[in-house]
Amino acid sequence: MNLKSIAIGLVACAAGTSYAATSSTSTVELRPSADAPVINKEIYGQFAEHLGRCIYGGLWVGEESGIPNTQGYRTDVLNALRELHVPVLRWPGGCFADEYHWMDGIGPRDKRPVMVNNNWGGTVEDNSFGTNEFFNFCELLGTEPYLSGNVGSGSVEEMAKWVEYITAESGPMAELRKKNGREKPWKLKYLGVGNESWGCGGNFTAEFYANVYRRYQTYCREFNGNKLYKIASGANAGDLHWTEVLMRDAMQHFHGLSLHYYSVGNWASKGSATKFDGNDYYTTLGICLEMDNLVKNHSAIMDRFDPEGRVGLMVDEWGTWWEVEPGTNPGHLFQQNTMRDAMVAALTLNIFHEHAARVRMANIAQIANVLQSMVLTRDAEMVLTPTYYLFKMYVPHQDARLVPMAVTTESRSVEGRQSVPELDATCSEKDGVYTISLTNTSLEKGNKVSVNLADLKLKVQGAQILTAASVNDYNDFGQPEKVTLKEFKGARVNKGVLTVDMPAMSIVSVTLK
Numbered sequence: 001m002n003l004k005s006i007a008i009g010l011v012a013c014a015a016g017t018s019y020a021a022t023s024s025t026s027t028v029e030l031r032p033s034a035d036a037p038v039i040n041k042e043i044y045g046q047f048a049e050h051l052g053r054c055i056y057g058g059l060w061v062g063e064e065s066g067i068p069n070t071q072g073y074r075t076d077v078l079n080a081l082r083e084l085h086v087p088v089l090r091w092p093g094g095c096f097a098d099e100y101h102w103m104d105g106i107g108p109r110d111k112r113p114v115m116v117n118n119n120w121g122g123t124v125e126d127n128s129f130g131t132n133e134f135f136n137f138c139e140l141l142g143t144e145p146y147l148s149g150n151v152g153s154g155s156v157e158e159m160a161k162w163v164e165y166i167t168a169e170s171g172p173m174a175e176l177r178k179k180n181g182r183e184k185p186w187k188l189k190y191l192g193v194g195n196e197s198w199g200c201g202g203n204f205t206a207e208f209y210a211n212v213y214r215r216y217q218t219y220c221r222e223f224n225g226n227k228l229y230k231i232a233s234g235a236n237a238g239d240l241h242w243t244e245v246l247m248r249d250a251m252q253h254f255h256g257l258s259l260h261y262y263s264v265g266n267w268a269s270k271g272s273a274t275k276f277d278g279n280d281y282y283t284t285l286g287i288c289l290e291m292d293n294l295v296k297n298h299s300a301i302m303d304r305f306d307p308e309g310r311v312g313l314m315v316d317e318w319g320t321w322w323e324v325e326p327g328t329n330p331g332h333l334f335q336q337n338t339m340r341d342a343m344v345a346a347l348t349l350n351i352f353h354e355h356a357a358r359v360r361m362a363n364i365a366q367i368a369n370v371l372q373s374m375v376l377t378r379d380a381e382m383v384l385t386p387t388y389y390l391f392k393m394y395v396p397h398q399d400a401r402l403v404p405m406a407v408t409t410e411s412r413s414v415e416g417r418q419s420v421p422e423l424d425a426t427c428s429e430k431d432g433v434y435t436i437s438l439t440n441t442s443l444e445k446g447n448k449v450s451v452n453l454a455d456l457k458l459k460v461q462g463a464q465i466l467t468a469a470s471v472n473d474y475n476d477f478g479q480p481e482k483v484t485l486k487e488f489k490g491a492r493v494n495k496g497v498l499t500v501d502m503p504a505m506s507i508v509s510v511t512l513k
């Protein structure tokens with residue numbers, strides 16, 4: 001269901017435009033419906049790959065480290081992530097997954113073989129973070145594990161035994177797990193069978209992969225009542241043929257089909273994370289809004305094969321991807337994160353909310369020190385990114401029912417890209433508490449937003465704002481935070497209308513009851 005509509009008045013965005021400091025007005029009309037979908041909390045999923053300093057240094061430092069840790073996991077990162085209520089964590093890749101041999105990552109750490117991480121900078125991987133370390137981390141964080149199995153360079157037997165090692169109560173794999181210190185099986189719900197199988201995961205054609213998928217998943221058994229939710233490797237961005245073939249040839253064997261899309265305009269020249277101008281900013285938002293068409297187009301194919309909506313569309317990689325920070329390993333994908341990244345996160349999550357009937361999971365790339373991260377670390381220091389704060393602000397939307405709406409606002413045209421609405425909005429309800437999140441994308445204009453609350457008798461309980469002095473602002477090591485969540489006082493209800501006086505370039509979330 002997608003009732004959100006945007007009335008468009010076009011505003012040109014030309015190079016070198018100078019912006020007048022005026023204010024816009026926008027209106028939102030809530031249209032609550034008992035038939036609206038629930039926003040699966042898994043839409044707020046994360047992704048951790050053996051890539052750069054995501055795992056090593058980002059999540060895991062080992063018990064012997066001088067960096068404060070809890071059983072080897074960074075305590076600062078663990079505590080920060082707990083605030084996000086991370087519902088699901090995808091691991092060990094990404095491209096790494098299709099070169100990962102899980103048996104190298106179990107048993108005494110000093111006996112584990114080393115390997116070269118050929119995908120990501122040729123770094124030597126010592127396998128000290130493996131299956132036990134991942135599942136223990138998920139338990140500490142209170143998150144659902146999502147394994148990405150090796151199809152590209154692995155074997156059917158290897159994947160089958162991995163599931164058995166994790167979930168069986170008895171038998172040789174269970175004995176091996178017990179020998180490695182874990183008596184009870186873990187629960188494993190989400191199992192990805194390959195990653196980007198059209199690319200780094202084996203360069204398969206859709207037709208060939210569909211058959212390979214069918215074979216691999218056959219031997220991933222359900223032990224002791226463990227229920228697997230099997231996810232087939234899905235399309236790269238607009239590759240509709242991939243979705244068509246997978247749905248046609250293998251749908252009866254999977255519960256979810258993935259989709260990967262990064263907000264990148266030009267892969268040969270991705271641009272700086274921090275040094276960009278207003279035009280670059282609006283172009284990025286236009287690129288990120290393409291997600292809406294992608295979800296609609298892939299969903300339309302899924303609807304044809306699966307009108308009941310049994311199969312989930314799992315956007316298990318998304319986010320911004322900039323040139324790496326100067327002086328860092330190009331293969332480690334370490335990038336800073338500004339107010340622009342928070343805007344991309346807000347608009348993208350709003351799209352997932354709109355399509356919650358089909359989009360059951362999404363995993364931003366990645367959780368720490370890689371691409372659009374939640375946290376950045378440097379030795380013992382940790383920085384919370386603007387994207388982290390956006391995810392924190394949006395926690396109330398997890399598992400809440402979408403409240404459909406109509407939005408009337410101006411839009412800015414962006415050459416060759418989606419036009420960018422000045423106001424973007426989403427609303428959800430859980431246990432009688434409504435959360436309305438509003439995004440004013442304009443760099444120069446405030447926005448006076450009127451939200452018609454229908455017949456709902458609601459009062460403002462509180463509001464938060466995420467904004468910055470400059471869209472290029474980011475949080476850096478050893479510096480006071482420039483982009484952080486603050487209490488917001490500019491929201492009030494009068495005669496069934498919520499008015500929110502938004503500053504330029506801001507995201508406001510209002511809680512009402």
Ligand code: AHR
Pocket residue numbers: 049093094095096195196317365366371
């Ligand atoms: O997230 C970084 C990489 O992007 C992943 O390893 C891969 O799946 C995708 O191409």
